Amino acid sequence: MEIKNKKSIKAFNTPGLKGKITIPGDKSISHRALILGSMCVGKTIIKGLLESEDIFSTINALIKFGVDIERKENGDFVVHGVGVGGHLQPDEPVYLGNSGTSARLLIGLVSSCDITVDFLGDESLSSRPMNRIIDPIIRIGAEVIKGDKNKLPFTVKGSSSPLPIKYEMKIPSAQIKSAIMISALNIRGETTIIEPVLTRDHTENLLNIFGANISITKNKLGHKSISIRGHKELKPTNIVVPGDPSSAAFIIVAALIVPGSSVVIKNVMINKTRSIFIDFLIEMGADIIFLSEYQNSGEKVVDLKVNYSQLYGIDIPSTAAPAMIDEYLIISIAAAYAKGKTLLKGLGELRVKESDRFSAIKNILQLAGVRFESFDDDIVIYGNSGSVKGGCLIDTNLDHRVAMASIVMGLGAEEPIEIDDGSSINTSFSEFFGIMKTLGGNIKNNEK
Numbered sequence: 001m002e003i004k005n006k007k008s009i010k011a012f013n014t015p016g017l018k019g020k021i022t023i024p025g026d027k028s029i030s031h032r033a034l035i036l037g038s039m040c041v042g043k044t045i046i047k048g049l050l051e052s053e054d055i056f057s058t059i060n061a062l063i064k065f066g067v068d069i070e071r072k073e074n075g076d077f078v079v080h081g082v083g084v085g086g087h088l089q090p091d092e093p094v095y096l097g098n099s100g101t102s103a104r105l106l107i108g109l110v111s112s113c114d115i116t117v118d119f120l121g122d123e124s125l126s127s128r129p130m131n132r133i134i135d136p137i138i139r140i141g142a143e144v145i146k147g148d149k150n151k152l153p154f155t156v157k158g159s160s161s162p163l164p165i166k167y168e169m170k171i172p173s174a175q176i177k178s179a180i181m182i183s184a185l186n187i188r189g190e191t192t193i194i195e196p197v198l199t200r201d202h203t204e205n206l207l208n209i210f211g212a213n214i215s216i217t218k219n220k221l222g223h224k225s226i227s228i229r230g231h232k233e234l235k236p237t238n239i240v241v242p243g244d245p246s247s248a249a250f251i252i253v254a255a256l257i258v259p260g261s262s263v264v265i266k267n268v269m270i271n272k273t274r275s276i277f278i279d280f281l282i283e284m285g286a287d288i289i290f291l292s293e294y295q296n297s298g299e300k301v302v303d304l305k306v307n308y309s310q311l312y313g314i315d316i317p318s319t320a321a322p323a324m325i326d327e328y329l330i331i332s333i334a335a336a337y338a339k340g341k342t343l344l345k346g347l348g349e350l351r352v353k354e355s356d357r358f359s360a361i362k363n364i365l366q367l368a369g370v371r372f373e374s375f376d377d378d379i380v381i382y383g384n385s386g387s388v389k390g391g392c393l394i395d396t397n398l399d400h401r402v403a404m405a406s407i408v409m410g411l412g413a414e415e416p417i418e419i420d421d422g423s424s425i426n427t428s429f430s431e432f433f434g435i436m437k438t439l440g441g442n443i444k445n446n447e448k
């Protein structure tokens with residue numbers, strides 16, 4: 001039976017996941033490769049671009065800004081860039097669906113162009129905080145001329161004479177950092193961003209590949225300082241997008257918690273600002289073997305073998321949060337199947353993701369019969385040595401990662417776990433159900 005990522009879906013206890021799969025392209029790098037490719041003059045070829053709804057939101061927006069993007073028969077995407085500052089005034093609103101990264105990065109792009117854009121999103125995106133991106137772009141000289149600057153929908157008028165700023169990051173956010181960096185490419189003079197807490201560094205890596213005028217140093221306090229001199233022409237290039245570790249995390253944890261599993265997972269990007277969840281899983285007792293290692297577009301990529309393992313509870317400090325912000329849901333599922341207590345600290349930012357993931361973790365654990373406690377931004381999960389009751393229906397609130405984490409939990413639970421709607425998974429990982437099916441996951445569309 002074909003699993004369509006639509007309507008309610010149920011995951012049943014599965015005897016063991018087996019097989020070899022390949023993880024599709026990284027979402028963060030896919031957005032950035034498209035946007036930076038659009039800022040070159042000439043053709044950028046992107047191999048392994050993630051084909052998901054969030055990425056199509058970025059593609060559709062760039063097309064509205066006058067960028068020509070084609071998909072070749074072999075799956076390569078070709079971006080015919082318009083050059084730095086060459087993006088045109090769209091003649092209709094730009095709808096970004098569920099995609100926070102599209103919103104923040106494209107607001108950055110528009111902020112230093114002489115164009116005015118109406119930005120819209122779905123219900124989830126329209127409830128997410130936007131003041132964190134509006135504050136820096138106002139300093140650059142952009143304006144919000146219609147709407148509430150804290151939330152979409154609103155209209156951004158880019159500046160015709162944008163100013164270089166020195167910006168110290170208040171919250172660790174790669175989206176905000178990247179938005180300012182993208183804006184800086186079209187600003188005369190030097191823009192500097194100080195990052196006291198490190199976040200994913202894909203924009204920095206790609207800007208080096210695209211030949212931007214970027215330098216990365218440390219300030220007196222030892223904090224990362226990124227300086228960009230704008231108005232340098234970017235050189236079109238070929239990008240190979242490595243596989244998304246945040247998608248791989250769901251398959252890795254599924255293999256770890258379902259007894260009898262042994263799965264080879266190919267094409268997993270290893271980057272210290274993204275993949276420390278693998279180190280924590282190994283600390284929990286996970287049997288994860290690194291089979292081979294290669295490089296794609298400046299990022300390290302590995303193939304992994306993951307075997308079912310009895311996991312043990314550990315403490316994960318708040319300093320880990322920026323580098324595994326997208327993995328807490330699935331780490332909570334691993335903790336629920338572990339033996340003993342797992343402490344997750346500093347989860348405040350989870351409240352402003354595609355849904356309130358802090359509440360989502362507690363909701364899933366409670367409904368599935370897992371004991372936990374929460375204080376302020378911290379959660380303690382009391383694992384019951386591989387035994388989770390399940391037998392519940394989870395409301396996913398349009399959040400792809402809530403949907404996937406719940407399904408993974410159901411594969412090891414005594415009673416099935418159902419989600420209200422699996423369609424949100426298409427925003428980041430459309431192949432999720434296909435991959436699970438290949439591995440023998442017992443997942444069904446719930447015909448009522």
Ligand code: S3P
Pocket residue numbers: 027028029101172173174175176178200325326
């Ligand atoms: C992303 C950064 C993170 C992450 C999101 C993707 C990016 O968001 O949660 O899924 O591509 O820059 P924040 O910048 O809000 O932390």
